[in-house]
Amino acid sequence: MSEIALEVRNIVKRFPGVLANDHVNFVLRKGEVHALLGENGAGKTTLMNIIYGLYRPDEGEIYVDGQKVTIDSPHDAIRLGIGMVHQHFMLVPVFTVAENLILGAEPTKGWSLDLKAAREAVRRLSAQYGLEVEPDAVVEDLPVGVQQRVEILKALYREAKILVLDEPTAVLTPQEVEELFVIMRQLTQRGVSIIFITHKLKEVLAIADHITVMRRGKVVGTTTPAETDEAGLAAMMVGRQVVLQVEKTPAKPGEVVLEVENLEVEDERGLPAVDGVSFEVREGEILGIAGVQGNGQTELVEAITGLRHIRNGHIRLGGQEAPERAPRYLIEHGMGHIPEDRQKHGLVLSYTIADNLVLCTYYQPPFARGLQRNQAAIVENAERLVNQFDVRTPSIFTTAGSLSGGNQQKVIVAREFSRPLKLLVANQPTRGLDVGSIEYIHKRIIQMRDQGVAVLLVSAELDEIMSLADRIAVMYRGKIVAVVEAGQVSKEELGLLMAGSGIEKARAG
Amino acid sequence: MAEPAKRTSGWPNVRRFVRSIAVPLGAVALALIIGAVIIELSGASALKAYEALAQGAFGNARGWQRTLEKSTPLIFSGLAVAFAFKAGLFNIGAQGQLLFGAITAAWVGFAVHGLPPGIHAAVALTAGAIAGGLYGAIPGALKTYTGAHEVITTIMLNYVAMGFTDYLANGPLKDTSPGNIVARTPKILPSATLPTWHWLPFGFVLAVAAAAITWWILRRTTLGFEIRTVGQNPHAARYAGMKVARTVILTMVLSALLAGIGGAVETQGVVKRYEPGFNANLGFDGITVALLGKTDPFGVIPAAMLLGAMRAGSNQMQFKAHVAQEITDVVQALMLFFVAADMIVRWLLRMRQAEEGEKITLSTGWGAQ
Numbered sequence: 001m002s003e004i005a006l007e008v009r010n011i012v013k014r015f016p017g018v019l020a021n022d023h024v025n026f027v028l029r030k031g032e033v034h035a036l037l038g039e040n041g042a043g044k045t046t047l048m049n050i051i052y053g054l055y056r057p058d059e060g061e062i063y064v065d066g067q068k069v070t071i072d073s074p075h076d077a078i079r080l081g082i083g084m085v086h087q088h089f090m091l092v093p094v095f096t097v098a099e100n101l102i103l104g105a106e107p108t109k110g111w112s113l114d115l116k117a118a119r120e121a122v123r124r125l126s127a128q129y130g131l132e133v134e135p136d137a138v139v140e141d142l143p144v145g146v147q148q149r150v151e152i153l154k155a156l157y158r159e160a161k162i163l164v165l166d167e168p169t170a171v172l173t174p175q176e177v178e179e180l181f182v183i184m185r186q187l188t189q190r191g192v193s194i195i196f197i198t199h200k201l202k203e204v205l206a207i208a209d210h211i212t213v214m215r216r217g218k219v220v221g222t223t224t225p226a227e228t229d230e231a232g233l234a235a236m237m238v239g240r241q242v243v244l245q246v247e248k249t250p251a252k253p254g255e256v257v258l259e260v261e262n263l264e265v266e267d268e269r270g271l272p273a274v275d276g277v278s279f280e281v282r283e284g285e286i287l288g289i290a291g292v293q294g295n296g297q298t299e300l301v302e303a304i305t306g307l308r309h310i311r312n313g314h315i316r317l318g319g320q321e322a323p324e325r326a327p328r329y330l331i332e333h334g335m336g337h338i339p340e341d342r343q344k345h346g347l348v349l350s351y352t353i354a355d356n357l358v359l360c361t362y363y364q365p366p367f368a369r370g371l372q373r374n375q376a377a378i379v380e381n382a383e384r385l386v387n388q389f390d391v392r393t394p395s396i397f398t399t400a401g402s403l404s405g406g407n408q409q410k411v412i413v414a415r416e417f418s419r420p421l422k423l424l425v426a427n428q429p430t431r432g433l434d435v436g437s438i439e440y441i442h443k444r445i446i447q448m449r450d451q452g453v454a455v456l457l458v459s460a461e462l463d464e465i466m467s468l469a470d471r472i473a474v475m476y477r478g479k480i481v482a483v484v485e486a487g488q489v490s491k492e493e494l495g496l497l498m499a500g501s502g503i504e505k506a507r508a509g
Numbered sequence: 510m511a512e513p514a515k516r517t518s519g520w521p522n523v524r525r526f527v528r529s530i531a532v533p534l535g536a537v538a539l540a541l542i543i544g545a546v547i548i549e550l551s552g553a554s555a556l557k558a559y560e561a562l563a564q565g566a567f568g569n570a571r572g573w574q575r576t577l578e579k580s581t582p583l584i585f586s587g588l589a590v591a592f593a594f595k596a597g598l599f600n601i602g603a604q605g606q607l608l609f610g611a612i613t614a615a616w617v618g619f620a621v622h623g624l625p626p627g628i629h630a631a632v633a634l635t636a637g638a639i640a641g642g643l644y645g646a647i648p649g650a651l652k653t654y655t656g657a658h659e660v661i662t663t664i665m666l667n668y669v670a671m672g673f674t675d676y677l678a679n680g681p682l683k684d685t686s687p688g689n690i691v692a693r694t695p696k697i698l699p700s701a702t703l704p705t706w707h708w709l710p711f712g713f714v715l716a717v718a719a720a721a722i723t724w725w726i727l728r729r730t731t732l733g734f735e736i737r738t739v740g741q742n743p744h745a746a747r748y749a750g751m752k753v754a755r756t757v758i759l760t761m762v763l764s765a766l767l768a769g770i771g772g773a774v775e776t777q778g779v780v781k782r783y784e785p786g787f788n789a790n791l792g793f794d795g796i797t798v799a800l801l802g803k804t805d806p807f808g809v810i811p812a813a814m815l816l817g818a819m820r821a822g823s824n825q826m827q828f829k830a831h832v833a834q835e836i837t838d839v840v841q842a843l844m845l846f847f848v849a850a851d852m853i854v855r856w857l858l859r860m861r862q863a864e865e866g867e868k869i870t871l872s873t874g875w876g877a878q
Contacts, residue, residue, distance in 0.1 A: 307747060328750030337748070345748040348741045359738070359749040363731045371730045 003030040004066065005193040006051070006082075006162050011060035013046055020046040021057070022217040028162065033184055033194045035208035037201075039237055039434035040405055043217040044197050048164050051195075052084050053077040064162075083155025084164040087171075089147055093140035097133050097150050098122050101157050125156050130186040144292075145176035149183065156192075163187065164195045169203055173292050174462065174495030181207050199237075199435075201230045202463075213237055238435045248446045251470040254283030256319075257423050257454035258304070263313035265296075265303045273299035275478035276313075281423070286445070286455040288469025288486070290462060292498050296478035297458045298340060301427045304456070305337045306330045307345075318422060331360050334422030338412055338429045340458075342405075346412040349401030353393060354382035356400045357415050381418075389414035390440070406437030413444060424448055427458040442468060462491055462498075476500045533801050533808070535854040536847035537815065544840040548832055558830040562837070565825025566818035572825075574708040578779050580810075580817025582607070582788075584716035585771025586795025587802060587809040588723050593659075593764040594804040595727055596757060597740035602648060602663025603768040604792025605670030606641040610769025612674045613640035614776045615783035616682055618697025629700035634773045641769015642762045644670065649761030653754040659761070667792075675785050684782070693784035703778040712774035717810060719767060724806040726763075736760050768792055797845040816841060 006028040013021040021043050028034050038044045049055045051062065053071040062069055064080045071077050077084075091100050098118040107117040122135035131149050139147060148168060155163055165184075169177045184194055184207060198204060204211055205225045213220045213236040220236050228236075235241050258281040265274035273296045281287045291297055302308035304315055306327035315322050323329055327337075339345035347356050358367045358378050366377035382396040391410045393403060400408055409429070416424070426445060430438040445468060449455050459465050465472055466486065473483045474497040482497050545555035566576045586603040593600035614637035617629075624632060648662040679692035686695065703711040727733040738746040739756045746753050772788060780787045794816060801815070802808030819841065823834040847854055 305748075306750075326750075327748060328752075331750050339748060344742075344744045346745065348738055348745050350741050351738075355734070359745065362734050368731045371732065373729060373731055373734060 004028070005030045005064070007063040008047070008051065009061045009063070011047065011050060011057045011062075013043075013050060013055060013057050019217050021050070021060075024060070024214070024217075024219050026212055026219065027222075028193050028195060029210070030193055031188045031191055032209040033188055033196055033207050035196045035198060035204040035211045036214065037198060037204055037211055037233060037237060038214035039199060039436075040432055041216075041434070042214040042237070044214055045166070046217075047214070048084070048166065048195070048197060051077065052082060052164065078158050078160070081159055081161035082164065083158060083160025083162065085148065085151045085155060085166065085168060087167045089151050091139050091147060091150060094138065096136050096138055097142075097153075098135040100139055100150055101135075101154055103154075105158060121157055122153065125153050129153075129156060129183075129190060129192075131156075131183060143176075144171050144294075145173070145179060148172070148180065152183070152187075161191065162193050162195070164197070166197045167199075168196070169198065169200060170460075171293060173499045174491065175499055177203065201233045204233065205230065215239055234435055246442045246446060246467045248468075249450070251285040251449065253285040253470075254452065256280045256282050257317065258456065259314070259316040259319075260304065261314040261316075263300070263303060263315065264311040265299045265308055266311055267299055272311075273478055274303065277475075277478070277480050278313075279473055279480060279483065281454040281456050283422075283452045283454050284449055285470045286449050286457050286468055288465040288472045289456065289458040289475055289480075290465045290472055290494055290498060291460070291475035293460045295475045295498075297427070297460075297475055300475070301337075301340065301425055301456075301458055305335065305339075305425055331419070334420060336416035336419060336421045336424045336453075338409075338416060338424070338426040340427040340431075342408055342412055347400045347408060350399055352382075352397045352399055353386065353391065353403070353411055354378050354396045356411055357382050357385055357418070359415060361419065385414040385418055389417075389444075406433045409433055409437060409441065413441060417444065417448065421448065421453050424453050424455045425458075426455065428460065429457070430459075430461070430464060438464075462494055466491065466494070474498055529803060529805075530808075531858055532851050532854050533803060533812070533848060535858050536801070536844050536851070539847050539854065539857070540840045540843035543843055544836060547839060548836060551832070553830055553832045558826050558832040558836070561826040561829040561832075562819065562822035564829075565822030567822075568825075570708040572821060574705065574710065575821035576814065576818045577708070577713040578710050578817075579820045580813040581710060581712040581716045581778065582771040582775045582791045583794055583798050583813035583816055584713075584809055585719060585767050585774065586792045587798030587813050588716075588719055588795075588806060589764045589766075589768035589771070589792075590795045590799035591802065591804040591806060591809055592723055592727070592736075592767060593760055594799060595733075595740050596736045596760040597743065598652075598757065598760060598764070599660050600645070600648075600663055600761065600764050600768075601660055601796065602645065602666050602670075602765070602792075603771075603795040604790070605663070605667040606644045606765040606768035607772035607775075607792040607795075608670045608674045608788055609644045609772065610637035610641035611772030611776045611780075611788050612677055612682070612694070612783045613637045613769075614701075614773035615694045615697055618701035618777060619695045619782070621701075622698070624700060626700040629698065630703055630777060633697070633701045633777055634703075634770065637773025637776070638766050638769045641772060642766035645761045645765020645768070646758060649758035652761075653757050671785075674783070678783055678785055682783070691784070694782050696782045697777065701777055702781060703774065705778070710778050712778040715770070715774060716813075719770065720806040720810055723767070727806065732759075768795070771795075794841075797841060797848075800848045801844060 004027055008024060008026045011021050011024040024047055036044050046055065050057050053073045053076050056072065062071060069080060092103065098115060101122055102118045107114040119135040122133060126133055131153055133146060133149050133153060139150060168180060172180060188194060196208060208225060210222055210224055212222045213233065215237060261278050263274055263277045264272060267273035277300060279287065289297055299308060303310050306325050310324050317330065317333055317335065343349060358381060361367055362373065367374055379396065386393060386396055389410050391407050391414065393407060400411060430441050445455060457468055469486050471483060472486055472489065473480045474494065476498060548555040548558050566572050586607055589603045590600055614633045617633040617636045621629065648659045648666060651657040651662050652659050675692065678694055682694045684693050684695040705711065727737060735751050735756050738751060739753050743753050771791065775788060775791065776783055798809055798812045798816060802812035819837040823837045826832050827834045
């Protein structure tokens with residue numbers, strides 16, 4: 001166990017204006033799971049890209065199996081037995097498992113592809129590492145968890161001895177995460193060493209042998225699950241004590257604000273994505289929608305916020321039927337929307353913070369005077385909101401694109417919360433944010449609830465749903481399969497519901 | 510951290526300005542250098558050629574007048590292209606819109622009698638603007654309601670416009686005065702012409718005013734904010750409650766309106782009738798002008814004047830330096846090439862790629878909305 005598989009010494013990587021890796025040291029032992037933990041922008045990805053040959057370090061050395069190496073390309077990395085499973089899978093959806101496996105390293109017989117050899121390779125690797133996959137299954141038909149297995153198999157097929165898993169649990173249900181952990185254990189028993197990149201503290205404590213925490217390009221320290229706990233790790237990541245539990249009082253629900261009745265919505269391909277969904281959200285409560293990504297949440301939110309055509313059903317805001325696809329009507333009637341993809345919908349990245357802060361209200365006084373925009377009011381508004389919402393920026397004339405993710409999200413939150421709201425729709429409001437920003441945005445959402453705003457919170461993070469929501473609706477394949485009170489359900493039960501089990505079955509375990 | 514920021518002013522602005530014009534200036538310089546090499550290779554003197562070119566364009570009042578006359582329609586078509594760019598639309602159709610503006614102004618100019626001088630000119634100009642604008646509504650509506658890409662539709666509508674105006678000039682609107690065998694309309698009435706004060710054509714003044722108004726719309730009005738938002742991020746525009754479809758159509762109409770005025774001004778100020786061939790390429794060159802001017806309304810003016818000067822002086826160059834006029838077309842094409850392939854210029858100037866501010870997208874994908 002103590003033999004060293006990979007070591008990096010004093011790695012320095014500079015980007016213009018940023019020191020992304022500042023004398024980083026990191027030791028991966030043979031057959032261990034080594035978690036690399038850190039906030040976004042801490043330098044984890046830079047380090048991994050250096051190890052995988054996508055970047056070249058400005059200083060420092062890399063050793064594989066005790067040998068000093070230079071890795072100039074992913075090709076070099078693969079040759080050295082380093083495999084990477086990206087967060088977004090690099091699979092061809094219409095190919096079979098076997099075909100995906102051999103892509104780029106195809107076995108041939110004469111001029112033709114030797115698919116038989118490919119199939120055998122899948123079976124052999126499956127048996128060897130305990131990863132069950134059907135070689136002839138078409139990838140797009142497979143659940144996400146199985147697709148991930150195919151990615152891991154791909155790396156193993158290329159004889160990887162060191163596996164880098166980049167945020168592998170982001171797209172999985174809790175049960176699938178458990179399965180992945182079992183697979184990771186099996187791999188390490190067979191001599192594979194794993195670098196596990198994540199920002200989820202619980203998972204780190206559950207699976208890692210060693211934990212290295214990075215902050216602002218530096219390694220803060222290396223520890224083991226036995227020596228620390230969530231609070232300790234969070235403090236290492238952020239550099240100060242963090243309140244992990246959101247403090248809130250019981251909800252005091254009032255009038256119904258949002259009423260959704262028998263809603264049917266289609267996705268881009270015209271297939272039903274939301275299939276007969278009904279629920280209501282009241283003043284002063286947070287309804288959380290839990291579910292694995294891709295079960296209709298995106299389409300549901302887009303329909304409610306006026307961005308998507310409704311095939312059937314009703315959406316009422318304050319008792320009034322909302323006209324279809326009319327975001328401006330909804331905005332003017334008290335809806336605030338924190339969109340799922342902040343860079344696509346939430347911001348104009350080339351605009352200044354000041355312009356982004358009036359994106360929805362630019363045509364109203366005081367921001368408009370007749371045909372003209374009122375520059376003074378726009379500037380005054382921006383200065384006030386940047387202060388109030390603690391947006392860290394050199395100037396209100398900085399473009400939104402040059403802000404960090406957390407500050408971009410703060411700009412959106414500031415803009416949406418600066419209007420008088422009746423309904424707040426928040427879709428993945430803290431995705432990809434650092435612990436500090438998450439803490440801040442959670443606090444603000446609770447504050448809105450306490451002021452009597454109805455909040456619809458959609459999140460793939462169960463912890464977020466469980467700590468914020470007063471009621472939880474679970475979405476599975478376009479339907480709401482259960483609505484439960486937040487205090488009366490366990491994480492395991494929710495996980496089973498998200499995977500499609502009925503409520504009784506989930507309760508039975 | 511969040512202390513109130515001062516309005517950005519002073520040196521940072523100057524530096525940004527210099528940075529923003531570095532690429533166009535570099536492109537012009539490169540084009541002139543390569544042009545010089547070509548001239549030398551053909552056996553003539555590049556220095557003499559460029560000197561004659563400059564003489565012809567700026568050497569005297571006549572030269573200035575020619576330069577300004579040549580630049581005027583280019584300012585309008587350049588503004589048309591630049592304006593559409595701001596909404597993320599690539600209006601290749603300025604040529605067709607300009608033709609419709611030109612022939613409509615000519616028709617009002619010769620067929621409408623009894624209007625007082627200033628009024629007649631204004632009416633003809635307005636008619637040309639409207640004709641161009643309406644012609645631009647077609648690709649706007651096609652894009653909005655059917656998803657047809659404006660690059661394709663405007664290219665095709667250019668051919669429709671060329672064919673149709675040719676037909677009009679050779680048929681219903683043909684000059685039937687005895688002895689005329691050319692396809693052209695009758696001369697417009699003196700009351701419909703635009704004056705020239707000494708060497709300053711009235712059309713040029715209009716063009717500068719149009720640039721100022723375009724700048725004001727884009728930078729200072731809520732409509733301009735909508736147009737720019739749609740251009741920079743249509744998803745965010747929809748999210749914010751802007752009516753993207755309406756903005757796209759309106760932008761195309763306003764863009765085409767500018768092109769239409771360009772045609773009308775050329776008719777009323779220079780040609781004094783509609784005659785096919787006189788307006789050739791004025792709309793197409795708007796693309797070069799817009800890109801050279803960094804799609805900035807005020808950048809369009811010097812860009813158009815540069816092209817206008819090359820045209821105004823090319824005669825002189827041929828006459829004095831014995832260099833074919835077509836060399837100016839080559840230089841102009843090279844300018845467009847180097848502005849579009851700005852990586853080359855950036856590399857030569859050792860400039861970094863990342864530049865702040867709004868992006869110019871040459872074209873959105875075929876499927877993109």
